Amino acid sequence: MTERKIRVLVAKPGLDGHDRGAKVVARALRDAGMEVIYTGLRQTPEMIAEAALQEDVDVVGLSILSGAHMALAPRVLELLKGNGQENVRVFLGGIIPDEDLPRLKALGIAGVYGPGAPTEQIVAEIRAAVSGATE
Amino acid sequence: MTFLTQSVLSGDRLALARLLSQVENDTPAGRAALDALFAHTGQAHLIGVTGAPGTGKSSLVNQLALHFRRAGKRVAIVAVDPSSPFTGGAVLGDRVRMRDLAGDPGVFIRSMASRGSLGGLAAATAAATQVFDAAGFEVILIETVGAGQSEVDIARLAHTTLVIEAPGLGDDIQAIKAGILEIADLLVINKADHPGVEATERALKTMLELAHPVRKVFLHHGQKFELNGEAAPGTALWIPPVCRTVALSGQGLPELLEAIERHAAHLRSSGDWARRERARLEAEFDLLFQETLVARFLAQLPAGRLDSLLAALQERKLAPRAGVEQLLNGDGT
Numbered sequence: 001m002t003e004r005k006i007r008v009l010v011a012k013p014g015l016d017g018h019d020r021g022a023k024v025v026a027r028a029l030r031d032a033g034m035e036v037i038y039t040g041l042r043q044t045p046e047m048i049a050e051a052a053l054q055e056d057v058d059v060v061g062l063s064i065l066s067g068a069h070m071a072l073a074p075r076v077l078e079l080l081k082g083n084g085q086e087n088v089r090v091f092l093g094g095i096i097p098d099e100d101l102p103r104l105k106a107l108g109i110a111g112v113y114g115p116g117a118p119t120e121q122i123v124a125e126i127r128a129a130v131s132g133a134t135e
Numbered sequence: 136m137t138f139l140t141q142s143v144l145s146g147d148r149l150a151l152a153r154l155l156s157q158v159e160n161d162t163p164a165g166r167a168a169l170d171a172l173f174a175h176t177g178q179a180h181l182i183g184v185t186g187a188p189g190t191g192k193s194s195l196v197n198q199l200a201l202h203f204r205r206a207g208k209r210v211a212i213v214a215v216d217p218s219s220p221f222t223g224g225a226v227l228g229d230r231v232r233m234r235d236l237a238g239d240p241g242v243f244i245r246s247m248a249s250r251g252s253l254g255g256l257a258a259a260t261a262a263a264t265q266v267f268d269a270a271g272f273e274v275i276l277i278e279t280v281g282a283g284q285s286e287v288d289i290a291r292l293a294h295t296t297l298v299i300e301a302p303g304l305g306d307d308i309q310a311i312k313a314g315i316l317e318i319a320d321l322l323v324i325n326k327a328d329h330p331g332v333e334a335t336e337r338a339l340k341t342m343l344e345l346a347h348p349v350r351k352v353f354l355h356h357g358q359k360f361e362l363n364g365e366a367a368p369g370t371a372l373w374i375p376p377v378c379r380t381v382a383l384s385g386q387g388l389p390e391l392l393e394a395i396e397r398h399a400a401h402l403r404s405s406g407d408w409a410r411r412e413r414a415r416l417e418a419e420f421d422l423l424f425q426e427t428l429v430a431r432f433l434a435q436l437p438a439g440r441l442d443s444l445l446a447a448l449q450e451r452k453l454a455p456r457a458g459v460e461q462l463l464n465g466d467g468t
Contacts, residue, residue, distance in 0.1 A: 004160055005160075005248070027226065030224035033219075036225065037227045037246050038231065040234065043234075047237040051230060053152055054148070054152055054243055054245055056155060
């Protein structure tokens with residue numbers, strides 16, 4: 001039997017066109033042995049939820065730099081839940097003000113990373129979240 | 136039949152996605168489901184899309200899916216990208232070019248990492264197509280990893296194989312080499328709005344003429360003429376057409392689609408469809424048979440037997456072939 005791979009969808013919802021951060025994270029997760037499905041720029045929450053379903057991912061990583069995270073992130077969570085994927089862990093990266101963190105945590109976002117967050121930390125926290133979810 | 140299998144047959148998309156993971160990970164549940172679903176397979180048209188990295192395979196798959204959808208067919212896409220040989224990780228990026236297909240419930244896209252397989256597909260790609268086939272997808276597009284010259288597994292899996300070329304990638308010497316061009320049922324020159332498309336087309340057509348010396352087709356004042364054209368009844372010959380496309384604009388797609396349909400009709404009328412199915416099933420059976428046989432044999436060996444044999448090989452006391460004989464005959468235990 002093949003060793004079970006962690007599958008991660010990396011997506012950029014919203015209208016900002018800067019995906020270097022998302023690519024850096026995708027590459028780091030790849031180097032950590034994960035399978036990363038990269039979907040590119042300007043995804044709607046609906047497109048992200050649909051891709052997460054078809055790809056049967058364990059984790060969704062959202063990169064949002066536009067400031068629209070309080071609208072986009074809850075919508076993605078809601079759609080995942082509607083599809084029966086409430087077990088999928090959602091992580092958020094980008095420019096996220098500290099005062100939004102408690103609300104994002106309360107909504108069920110598993111982790112939030114700003115610029116300069118070490119990729120080792122992201123990898124470790126995704127691994128921990130996934131092993132917690134599958135037990 | 137399990138609940139998961141039942142749900143897949145009734146069109147549940149989440150169940151389908153989860154079953155694909157079970158199959159990809161070769162779990163006992165995945166194996167059982169494949170057995171249960173097998174009777175429902177054999178309906179879909181499997182179309183392989185292969186070619187060098189950057190020739191536009193994903194964009195072309197996107198366009199093909201759009202066109203098949205317009206014809207009312209349900210389309211599944213299996214897109215394979217390479218796994219890292221060092222970490223086992225992968226970045227699967229084919230969906231980036233397929234955003235036109237989002238929101239259409241008649242399309243299902245699944246990305247697969249090659250996970251160490253070298254033939255251009257993943258070990259579980261064939262099994263994934265069986266799941267889609269059973270789930271009622273009429274067209275299954277299989278996109279290989281960016282292929283060089285010898286990733287030819289797709290020809291064994293697909294009914295129709297498209298080899299995608301782009302202008303400027305090689306001359307007529309590349310075109311007569313063995314390998315990927317030989318497996319083409321259709322040759323597609325994508326990015327046909329780029330310079331050099333005539334030279335590429337000429338090289339490919341020259342190659343085709345060399346490959347099919349019995350039936351010569353040439354163009355004269357834009358008209359197709361055939362020499363020794365009539366194949367004997369029952370031995371109909373398929374000469375791969377060369378299609379020009381521009382995947383980004385959709386140019387040439389109706390003609391490509393028409394050529395694909397013509398190939399499917401040719402396979403059915405010539406009996407090649409059944410022959411390919413049989414060859415594919417035979418190869419699949421062979422592989423499973425060998426795997427199972429080896430696994431069972433190794434499981435009943437006394438503990439340490441294999442280790443001592445390998446040690447004897449390393450000390451040059453035993454040659455590998457003699458070692459195999461010894462193991463199978465039960466000598467030297």
